[in-house]
Amino acid sequence: MKTETLKINITQRILNSNDNKILSKIAKLLDEENSVGYDTDGNPIPEKEYIKDIHEALDQLNEGKLETYPSEEVKRKIVG
Structure with missing residues (x-):
């Protein structure tokens, strides 16, 4: 999957999610990976x-x- 397609796919899934636990995990992962x-x-x-x-x-x-x-x-x- 191309990078742009992957980014769009992930963004759509995040926007459609109402699961605070999953959203918190994503936020934590992004915080940890921020270089x-x-x-x-x-x-x-x-x-x-x-x-x-x-x-x-x-x-x-x-x-x-x-x-x-x-x-x-x-x-x-x-x-x-």
């Missing part, structure tokens, strides 16, 4: 994982446990 980018290996990064990582980094920063570098040092390491 905001890709890691260095090309794997998708789910939005929830990205937000969790940001919060962990902020906590480490506030505790003084996050290793940081001045932008000039980063530039030197990248450019050489």
